[in-house]
Amino acid sequence: MPVHSVIPAATDDIPEPVRPDTRAPVVRLSDAGLAFGDRTLWQGLDLEIQPGEFIAVLGPNGSGKTSMLKVLLGQNSLSGGTAEIAGKPARAGNPDIGYVPQQKTFEAGVQLRGVDLVGLGVDGHRWGLGLRGRKERKRKVAEAIAAVGAEKFAHSPVDVMSGGEQQRLRVAQALVGDPRVLLCDEPLLSLDLANQRLVSELIDKRRRSHGTAVLFVTHEINPILPLVDRVLYLVDGKFEIGTPDEVMTSEVLSRLYGTEVDVLRVRGRLVVVGTGDVMDALGTAGGHCHGDDEVRA
Numbered sequence: 468m469p470v471h472s473v474i475p476a477a478t479d480d481i482p483e484p485v486r487p488d489t490r491a492p493v494v495r496l497s498d499a500g501l502a503f504g505d506r507t508l509w510q511g512l513d514l515e516i517q518p519g520e521f522i523a524v525l526g527p528n529g530s531g532k533t534s535m536l537k538v539l540l541g542q543n544s545l546s547g548g549t550a551e552i553a554g555k556p557a558r559a560g561n562p563d564i565g566y567v568p569q570q571k572t573f574e575a576g577v578q579l580r581g582v583d584l585v586g587l588g589v590d591g592h593r594w595g596l597g598l599r600g601r602k603e604r605k606r607k608v609a610e611a612i613a614a615v616g617a618e619k620f621a622h623s624p625v626d627v628m629s630g631g632e633q634q635r636l637r638v639a640q641a642l643v644g645d646p647r648v649l650l651c652d653e654p655l656l657s658l659d660l661a662n663q664r665l666v667s668e669l670i671d672k673r674r675r676s677h678g679t680a681v682l683f684v685t686h687e688i689n690p691i692l693p694l695v696d697r698v699l700y701l702v703d704g705k706f707e708i709g710t711p712d713e714v715m716t717s718e719v720l721s722r723l724y725g726t727e728v729d730v731l732r733v734r735g736r737l738v739v740v741g742t743g744d745v746m747d748a749l750g751t752a753g754g755h756c757h758g759d760d761e762v763r764a
């Protein structure tokens with residue numbers, strides 16, 4: 468299905484810009500499977516993500532969350548099925564995608580300022596290399612920095628910034644090219660509650676204002692629970708897709724983990740408690756709280 472439609476020009480000599488078709492899915496995985504050697508991470512996955520949709524991707528370590536983002540980024544090849552971004556096969560270097568990789572802190576001595584980092588997200592060919600292009604690029608970078616409220620520290624070296632400041636700039640870098648889909652790999656990791664809120668709210672604002680689809684990998688659903696349209700929960704080759712109310716239930720998670728798991732709702736938050744081996748998968752000794760420390764078991 469074509470996702471770009473050319474609007475007929477109002478006059479003969481001024482063509483209208485090509486606009487994205489806002490109804491077509493931005494991401495489409497059809498009967499998709501991913502295997503490394505004889506290990507199948509997931510298969511038979513059908514997922515269509517609409518513009519502006521916010522999808523949380525959950526699952527234990529090694530369930531294939533990052534690998535799925537890498538399929539969409541054209542860095543991993545599917546072992547079955549197809550992956551499309553805006554109607555075209557997933558490929559490397561796709562300007563339709565903004566990517567916030569799984570967090571690594573910048574090493575001391577990295578000679579890069581915040582503005583330089585954000586500038587790396589600008590597609591160099593988009594505005595050309597002339598004076599006008601350079602000006603436009605500078606304007607875009609400043610706009611992206613302002614959108615994440617990073618004006619005050621954007622000119623500092625990244626290695627002296629706090630984790631929250633670095634993360635805001637990573638989000639700015641991912642958004643500066645105005646992508647149609649934003650892939651975020653655990654963007655809230657090691658952030659305090661205030662920064663978790665700030666980073667998730669600015670991603671939410673963006674998808675509402677620009678219709679950017681969001682695929683958000685996280686181990687903690689509570690900070691984003693009010694924002695999430697659908698959850699993709701991956702466990703050991705099995706998966707479930709649906710609204711948080713449909714997926715985050717004792718019944719569904721017990722089926723996915725293959726053992727008894729309880730999902731409790733405590734003060735509007737979800738607490739997932741397992742027994743036996745699933746405790747390891749959930750990441751804590753007694754259970755896993757998809758939430759803040761206040762209610763951690």
Ligand SMILES: Nc1ncnc2c1ncn2[C@@H]1O[C@H](COP(=O)(O)OP(=O)(O)OP(=O)(O)O)[C@@H](O)[C@H]1O
Nearest residue numbers: 503504508526527528529530531532533534535569
């Ligand atoms: N290129 C590769 N070749 C072989 N195995 C790979 C490759 N990439 C990933 N894997 C394996 O696939 C599995 C899933 O990895 P992935 O990084 O997608 O997990 P994840 O769900 O993101 O986990 P985490 O929560 O720890 O980040 C892991 O066991 C990993 O070792």
Ligand SMILES: [Mg+2]
Nearest residue numbers: 532533534569
């Ligand atoms: Mg990962």
